[in-house]
Amino acid sequence: MLMKPEHVRRLTELANRGNVEPLISLIIARRAARHLCAEREHDRAYYAKHIKAAKAGLPFTTSKVKALEVEKEARRASRRKNFIAIADWLHRADDYLTIAHGMEAILDVLAVNSVHRDEAAECACKARSTLSGIAFVAGLEDSASTRSGRNQPDFKDGPLFNAYMRQFEQILLDNPDLLPDPFAPGGPFYGVPTYHPQPDGSMARQSAPLVVHDTQGSRIVTRKIEVSK
Numbered sequence: 001m002l003m004k005p006e007h008v009r010r011l012t013e014l015a016n017r018g019n020v021e022p023l024i025s026l027i028i029a030r031r032a033a034r035h036l037c038a039e040r041e042h043d044r045a046y047y048a049k050h051i052k053a054a055k056a057g058l059p060f061t062t063s064k065v066k067a068l069e070v071e072k073e074a075r076r077a078s079r080r081k082n083f084i085a086i087a088d089w090l091h092r093a094d095d096y097l098t099i100a101h102g103m104e105a106i107l108d109v110l111a112v113n114s115v116h117r118d119e120a121a122e123c124a125c126k127a128r129s130t131l132s133g134i135a136f137v138a139g140l141e142d143s144a145s146t147r148s149g150r151n152q153p154d155f156k157d158g159p160l161f162n163a164y165m166r167q168f169e170q171i172l173l174d175n176p177d178l179l180p181d182p183f184a185p186g187g188p189f190y191g192v193p194t195y196h197p198q199p200d201g202s203m204a205r206q207s208a209p210l211v212v213h214d215t216q217g218s219r220i221v222t223r224k225i226e227v228s229k
Contacts, residue, residue: 002038003031011035022097026109026131029086033159036079043079047072080166087167090131090160098130110134110160113143135160136168185211185220196225204228 003011014020015028047068054065097106103121112120112134120140124133135141139156146153172178182189195203207223 002042003035008035022093023101023105023109025089025093026097026106029089029163030109030159033083033086033163036083037159037162039075040079043072043075080170083163083166084170086160087163090163091129094129094131103130106130107134110140111142111144112140113147116140116143116147131160132164136164183208185209198227202228 011028011032015025015032020028051065051068051072054061054068058065103124104117107117107120110131116138120134120138120143123138123140124130127133127137135158136156139158139161140147141158141160146157181187183192183194184190191208193208194206196206198204204225204227206225209223210221212219212221
């Protein structure tokens with residue numbers, strides 16, 4: 001649920017006071033991240049509706065469509081920046097929160113179901129990070145209200161999970177070599193052709209590499225990009 005602007009301002013004031021207890025800061029961070037999640041859903045519906053309505057008047061509404069798309073992208077970029085700022089604070093505060101308040105207090109604040117607490121603690125231990133282990137690796141944030149024996153979600157979610165996910169995405173965007181090539185032999189997309197933009201705006205196809213076996217052993221043969229002549 002979206003907060004009213006005055007409530008957002010008040011939450012920001014509390015976060016910037018500098019003398020707030022770490023556990024209270026965690027609660028504030030969760031509330032801020034939850035608002036960003038709600039804002040994202042609101043924006044998706046709002047801009048989809050208004051851009052569709054504006055496009056009905058093309059070509060006379062070209063400038064209006066462009067203005068809406070620019071506004072949508074600006075809000076998305078700002079929201080992403082705020083998500084990442086929350087995740088950065090969570091990483092900095094993780095050890096101190098765990099030492100000062102203990103695992104049980106953090107599990108309470110993250111609303112982890114009592115039946116999931118052993119699993120959450122195990123993930124936190126393996127991840128060597130309490131908050132990201134519970135919210136991102138295990139995905140058990142808010143499990144007291146979203147998970148039960150009869151209600152198992154198909155995907156991870158939660159305000160802090162979304163903050164960590166935006167940070168994870170940004171790390172991969174900034175460091176594309178951290179993960180192996182998914183299109184290489186053994187990768188999940190091996191066999192799928194890739195496409196490369198050309199100066200004239202067209203896309204050139206490149207078939208997947210071949211693994212060749214002969215008397216000298218095995219080797220990978222990279223296909224050439226199929227540029228039209």
